[in-house]
Amino acid sequence: MLVMAAKARVLGTLFRASLLLTLPIAISVVLVSVFTRAGTTVLFQVGPFDATLEGVDFAAQTLARLFAISASIGLFVLVTEPRAFVFDLERRGVPPRLAFIAVATIEAVPTLIDRATVIGESQRARGLDTEGSLRARLRGLLPMVGPVIIGSLTDVEERSLALESRAFSRPGRRHLLWSMPDTTWERVLRWGLLLGLITLVVLRFTGRV
Amino acid sequence: MTAIQLEGLGFVYPDGTRALDGVDLSIEPGASVAVIGQNGSGKSTLVRHLNGLLRPTEGRVLHDSEDVAGLRTAALAARVGIVFQNPDRQIFAGRVRDEVAFGPRMLGRGKAEAAAAGAAALEAVGLTDATDANPYDLGYSRRKLLAIASVLAMDTPVVVLDEPTTGQDARGIARVQQVIAQLVADGRTVIAISHDMRFVAESFGRVVVMGSGRVLLDGSPAEVFAESAWPVLASTYLEPTHAARVGARLGLGSTPTEARLVEVLSARG
C-alpha cells in the first residue's frame, strides 16, 4: 500500500494525514495498553502502574493496525478521481443518481468552505471580531450560520434545477462515454491482494500465523 | 477623515498565484474612485487590503500615513466599511432593522444609537417602509440596498462597494447613484468596483484601471475613456462607454458620459 502511495506521489500527504487522524486514539491506546496489559516483564513503574513489555508489544500492534486502516482510507480518498468513482459505481449497477450524489457530497466540502470564508469576510467587514477571545469567536459564529445554511440550500436548489434540464431524472441505463482503463496488472494485483487477504484470514483461524 | 495610501502593494496567494504587483495608490478623503478591470485583474484583492481582510505580502497599507499592519480587521472596520457583491452572503437577521443595527453594535454603539443610525441608513437607501420586514421577503434589488444600508449605518469615513449595480434593475442602479452622490456630498470617501462603464463614468471622479495585478491607468473618466487610452482598456478586456465612442467618432474629444457629449454638441452650436 505504501508502494502504491509512493507511486501516486501522495506518500507525504498520506503520512501526515494518517498520523494526524490516528494520534488522538494512539495516545489513549498506548497509555491503556502499556500500563494495563497483563504481563511478566516489567520495564518501569509509574505510581501503582506497571509498564510491561507485553503491553508495549500490544500497543505497537494496535497502532500498526490503526495506521493501516486510516492510511488505506486516506489513500482511497486522495487518489480516486470523482468520475472514476462514479463510473465504477454505475458499472456495478448503482443507479446514476445515487452515484452522482455520492460524489457531489464529497465535492460539497470545498464549496462549503469557500462559502463560509466569503460570509466570514462580509461579517468581519462589519466589525465581527474573529481574532479575539474564544468567547468572542463563539459569539461570532451566529451571524455566519444563517447565510451559510441559506446559501447552501439555494445552491442545492439551483443545482437541481440545472440538472433537470439535462434529463438527470430520466429513468433507465446510460451508455457512459468514459471508460476507465483496467490494465492486466491492475486486475492481477486486485485479485492477488484479495487472495492474499483470504489466505491470511484462513491461516489466522487455523492458528498458523 | 481617512486618507488611504498603498505603497508598493503586492499580494501572492498561498498557492503561489500573484494577485497584486507593486500597486501604488493614494486616495484623499472625500474622493470617489471606481476600480475597473476584468475578473482576475486584482480589483477584489485590492479592496480586501483596505480593511485588513488580506494582509500584504509586499509593501504597505497606510491610513493617514499610519501603517495598518498591526491593527485588527475589527478595528479597521470602523474606518473602512465594505459592502460585498452578494447580499445573501451577509444578511442573517430576521428583521431589516436588526440587520442594519448589527454593524453599529459591533463598533460598540449603544442600542438606541445603533437603531437611530440604522433608521437613517434605511432612509438613505429608500427602505424605510421595509424596516420591520424579513429581509428574505424583499426582492434581490432591495436586499442589495439593505446590505449597503447596513454598512452606511456604521458611519465609516470610507465606504467601499463591491459591484453595487450587478444584478440591479434600472431603479436599483438609480438609487445606488443617489447614495453615492450623497456620500460624496457628505465628504466621505467612496470606492467602488464595477463592470458597468456608464455607471462608472457618471458617478465617479476618478477611475483606476487594473490588469494582471497592476494599475494600468489612473485618472478622471475623461482621461480613462479618451481614445488614446482605448488600447490599454482593451488589454484588460474593457470597452469605453457608448458616449465616449460616439464622441470619438465625431472628433469631439473625450466625452465619457451622455451629459458631456450633449454639452459639447450644444457648445459647438
Add this chain to the structure above:
Amino acid sequence: MLRLAGVGYRYAGYAKPVLSDIDLTLADGEIVGVVGANEAGKSTLCLVASGLAPGSIGGALTGGGFSIDGESMAGKPLHEFSTRVGIGFQNPATQLSGVTGSVFEEVALGPMNLGLHRRDTVERVRAALATLGIEDLAEREPRRLSGGQGQLVVIASLLAMRPSHLVLDEPTAQLDPEGTRLVGEALRALAKTGAALLIAEHKTDLLDGLCSRVVVLDRGRIVADGPTGAVLDDPALVERGVDPPSRVRLARALREARLDPGLVA
C-alpha cells in the same frame, strides 16, 4: 413553436400569483427578449416556459395551457421537457455538474442521461462545441474556466440535448464585460442556426442587436410585445423600470437639449 395561452403561476405556499394572463409564443427561429424590473416575473416566466415550474418546484399553473409544437405539456414528466426546452441560469458555477474532468465530458452528460449510444453522444457534443466555437475548450477542466467560458459550456450542454427551444435567464448577469461579450457572440452564432431563443435580460444593449421581438413584463403581466426597435424606443419603458439601450438614451438626451439626434448617426 412554444405557446403559453392565458397562463398564470403561483409559487407553492403563496396566495398571490406572480404571473397573470401570459400570452406568449416563441416560433422556430425567433429570438425573443424579455425585459422588466426585478421581481416583475422574468425568472418565473423562464421557469414556466421550461416546465420547471410547476414540474420541479411545485406551485400552481393556471389558465389556458402550455403547448409545444401543438402538443400540450400538462402533466408530462420533467425529463421530457429537457429535449424540447433547455434552460440556462445566471450562475455558471451551480450549473456545471462538478463531477466531470473535462468540458467534453460535461457536455456529454446530458446526452448520456438520454440513454444515447456513445457514437451519438460524441457526435452531439462535437456539434454543440462547434456551434458555439469552443472546440478549443474541450479538454479543459470545467471548474477552471472563466465565468464567460463557463456559461458557454452550459449553453453547449443544453444544445447537446437538441431542444427545439432554449430559455436563458439573465445569462450575463454575473459576468464581466469580456464574459458578456463572449456570450453575446455565442448567442449571435446560435441565432444563425435558426434556434428559437427566449432571453431574459437587463442589458438592453445586448438584446438590441440580437432579438427580433421584445416582451415587457410589469408586475407579472405582459405590457408590451412587439418588434425590438418599437418596444425599446418606447418612452414608457423607463416607467416600467427598464433601462433603454444606449442609442435610445443618447437620442433622448439630445432631444431634451433641443439637438438633432441625427447629429450622432
